[in-house]
Amino acid sequence: MNEKTVIEAKNLDLTFETNDGPVRALKGVNLNIGKGDFVSFIGPSGCGKTTFLRVVAALEHPTGGAITVNGASPEEARRNRAYGYVFQAAGLYPWRTIAKNIKLPLEIMGYSREKQEKRVNDVLQLVDLEGFGGKYPWQLSGGMQQRASIARALAFDADILLMDEPFGALDEIVRDHLNEQLLALWARTGKTIGFVTHSIPEAVYLSTRIVVMSPRPGRITDVIESPLPRERPLEIRDTPEFIEIAHRVREGLRAGHGDD
């Protein structure tokens, strides 16, 4: 159904050497993510969902198996500016205005001044923060700060957006709002999104595919293709289809816990 695979993991292994002996963060992970997919990773802590995202971003290096991003190694993909990464904390620089924060990756990548200005205006519009470019981060609410950090990740127009629990620290109302906005942004830009979350409703609401993972060793226990349409109002969360998928995710999570 997806003509083009952008992220392909084959039998991926990652073992951390710690003082308490080796920890298998990922074991035999096989996964294909197609262009334009919205893939959520859900599971308890230690299941390797964040680790997988970090491997895609070349922040961790697998100890076994193979992974390609756009057909190249994660390091090469980084050099090709294939992905933007959004962390749990917005991590905006307090000494830079919002516009200057968004320019940070552009400065590092050597964009010209005019291009920087243009990109900043474009992405501020994408995340509904027009007019806030001159503000400092402390002048914005937590939700707005996280939107600014998404704008920063989008600044250099990467095709892949990797998001590690981006809304985990926000309250539920703000979170709903941001989820809606994220879907709208995804529909408008056609980005491929990898999204780590703890929340079942969030995963079901956002994703075209949900990857359920379990810990010790970190592995994939279920991959659920969502039958929900791409167009999703918030009310879709009360439909039987939605509840059925949420149920299946919960079952998957429970099964993963069976061995401890």
Next chain:
Amino acid sequence: MMRNAGPIAVVLLVIAVMWYAGSFFMNRAWTMDQAERAGTTPTLSEVFRDTMQQDRARLPAPHQIASELYEGTFKKKTNSKRSFVYHGYITLEATMAGFVLGIILGVTLAIVIVLSRVFDLMLMPWAIISQTIPVIALAPMIVILTNAMGAGSLLVPKAIVAAYLSFFPVLVSMVKGLRSPSAMQLDLLRTYGASPSQVFWKLRLPSSMPYFFASLKIAVAAALVGAIVGELPTGAIAGLGARMLIGSQFGEPMIMWAALFAAAILAAMLIWVVSGVEKVAARMMGVREA
């Protein structure tokens, strides 16, 4: 500011009362001695009045010191050897030279230590040991060595002593400041493929600025102490430290006390200036105003 005024006034009042009491008790012996020699018996109020106006009191009263300080600051020509402006300027010169030298040394060492694990292991212990050596013992040696190398005046050795004391707080704070970015912030820059020098200029250095300015207040006070200490065991005849020493050697406690207060006022002024610079810098870096 106004909120602090009340408590500060109370403390000042308590100190003044204790000081006057101390002056009375410590200077009374001399008054009684004089009276005995003259064959008179003074009343209590006569004794009190006398203890407050002796020229060579053991403990001069606050108003005596204040008037000495006032005379020495505003009533003498600024190039007079009895002017606190003259002596203060000599000390300030060495303080500022040492302060700037200390900042350069502290920041440079901190950068080297943060960027290289080897230098961290090599330099940090020595930086700590350097602060355990009594600086008063080092000062004469620094004078001899700098003279042998042709320094020609006391400014250079005094500035070196001042730098010796002031580089350390800058070093410690800057090491902490340059290491303050979180793993997440460093990861973010890695995803942009930032070079080590970009990480330094765009993240580490700006992150360290609050630590840097906090350390400057300590460093400037340490530099002043260093400059004064540099004047004590080196035969200096000019500077606030020299003034204190002369006061003590020639039995002029008033000069000693006045020089001491002049140094304290100078320190307060320096810290006030540094705080002002800090505020301006904070505003430029977009810090929320408290």
